[in-house]
Amino acid sequence: MATTTTTLAPENVSLAKARGCQSREDCLSLYAQWAATYNVDLADASQNYIAPFLVADMALGFSSHAKGAILDAGCGTGLVGEGLARGGATTIDGLDLSPEMLKMAERTGAYRSLAVGDLTQRIAIANDTYDIVTCVGTFTQGHVGPDPALGEFVRVTKKDGLILATVLGEIWKSGGYEAEVKRLEAEGLIDVISADLKDYRAGRDKANVIILRKR
Helix, strand or coil: CCCCCCCCCCCCHHHHHHHCCCCHHHHHHHHHHHHHHHHHHHCCCCCCECHHHHHHHHHHCCHHHHCCEEEEECCCCCHHHHHHHHCCCCEEEEEECCHHHHHHHHHHCCCCEEEECCCCCCCCCCCCCEEEEEEEEEECCCCCCCCCHHHHHHHHEEEEEEEEEEEEHHHCCCCCHHHHHHHHHHCCCEEEEEEEEEEEECCCEEEEEEEEEEC
16 A cells, blocks of 8 residues: 655745844844745645644633733734634733734734733733733744743733743753743742643644643
């Protein structure tokens, strides 16, 4: 019997560049160029970037929280926001480093507000503001580390609110994300609902999808 092999399309060049960024300036320069074609490049069938829609669906599963205020941190072009809005969420704010990516997110019509923000620093949001914080595609190589970002997400989330984020699987431990989650848990700030490894780009790479509840 003949066997059939599946050949994946080549890796996206811009994605490879993104994961090779060495500085904030590198990221700003790359996304300024990439914003207009980002969705086409990653959300099409060849790259199978399913993580934004997976996390949006998971967030919507917490129906009482999803009716409240949601922060989409590192929102990019707004793929998570679109998924949330399609599911009925109405109060979504977006935060991203790249003004060009935010312009694309604005076109979705999914967001109440959009603002430039650097997740490697303290973010200009008051404590206990959001019922849910989502973060997809940002905890990866060349981008945002676990500290202070995860702690900041906890800070701006309401008591009993939720944080849903993806961490590229290959850096979950080596990048210090697992250790930071354990630290936040040990300090009594969060409960870990799950941190399961799931498809990020189906057939290509996986991510730990963390769901944290603020105590």
